[in-house]
Structure formats: structure tokens, C-alpha cells
Amino acid sequence: MVVWVPGCFEISVVAQQLGKSGKYNAILCIGAVIRGDTTHYDVVADSASSGVLSAGLNSDVPCIFGVLTCDNMEQALDRAGGKAGNKGSETALTAVSLC
Numbered sequence: 001m002v003v004w005v006p007g008c009f010e011i012s013v014v015a016q017q018l019g020k021s022g023k024y025n026a027i028l029c030i031g032a033v034i035r036g037d038t039t040h041y042d043v044v045a046d047s048a049s050s051g052v053l054s055a056g057l058n059s060d061v062p063c064i065f066g067v068l069t070c071d072n073m074e075q076a077l078d079r080a081g082g083k084a085g086n087k088g089s090e091t092a093l094t095a096v097s098l099c
């Protein structure tokens with residue numbers, strides 16, 4: 001199942017709900033935080049990473065951190081199936097290795 005959230009900040013709360021539902025063996029948390037003009041980037045990136053970790057610990061279901069933290073769109077696209085690979089599919093492999 002795919003669940004969409006408004007932004008990376010909201011990933012962890014939904015991941016925790018899904019983990020606690022008991023329906024899933026792993027949750028793949030995929031997104032991109034792109035640096036802007038302000039410090040908002042750091043807040044969202046830090047919250048996403050610590051939140052996904054907490055979601056896994058609190059739900060006892062692996063929540064895999066597949067959130068890109070990039071300086072620009074080019075870096076993000078390169079890592080979303082471009083010349084630097086596909087970090088999304090790597091999260092799936094990580095989940096398989098843990099289950």
C-alpha cells in the first residue's frame with residue numbers, strides 16, 4: 001500500500017500509525033528534502049530522520065529511512081533513479097534484509 005503525506009515532516013507520524021496497526025512487516029519512508037533559502041531545510045530533515053527512527057522504535061516495525069536530503073533538485077533526481085542510483089529501491093532491499 002502507498003500512503004502519501006504532505007511533506008517529509010509528516011512521514012514519521014503516519015509511519016508509526018502504520019507500524020502499530022500490525023498489518024505491515026516494514027514501512028518504507030520515502031521523500032526528499034531540498035535546501036531552500038532559510039533554515040527550514042535543517043528542521044524538516046532533522047525531524048524526518050529522528051521521527052522515522054522513533055516510529056520504528058515505538059512500533060517495533062522496521063521503518064526504513066529513504067528520505068533524500070539534497071542541496072538542489074539535480075541531486076534529488078540523480079538519486080531517484082538517475083545517475084546516482086535509486087535510493088527508493090535501496091530502502092526496499094533494506095526492508096527485505098531486515099524481515
Ligand SMILES: Nc1c(NC[C@H](O)[C@H](O)[C@H](O)CO)[nH]c(=O)[nH]c1=O
Pocket residue numbers: 006007008009010031032033034035040041044
Ligand atoms: N521543504 C520541504 C518540505 N516542507 C514541508 C514540511 O515537510 C511539512 O509538510 C510542512 O512544514 C507542514 O508540517 N517537505 C518536504 O518533503 N521536502 C522539502 O524540501
Ligand SMILES: CC(=O)[C@@H](O)COP(=O)(O)O
Pocket residue numbers: 035036037038039040041
Ligand atoms: C516552507 C518550506 O516547505 C520550504 O519550501 C522552505 O523553503 P525556504 O527555506 O526557501 O523558505
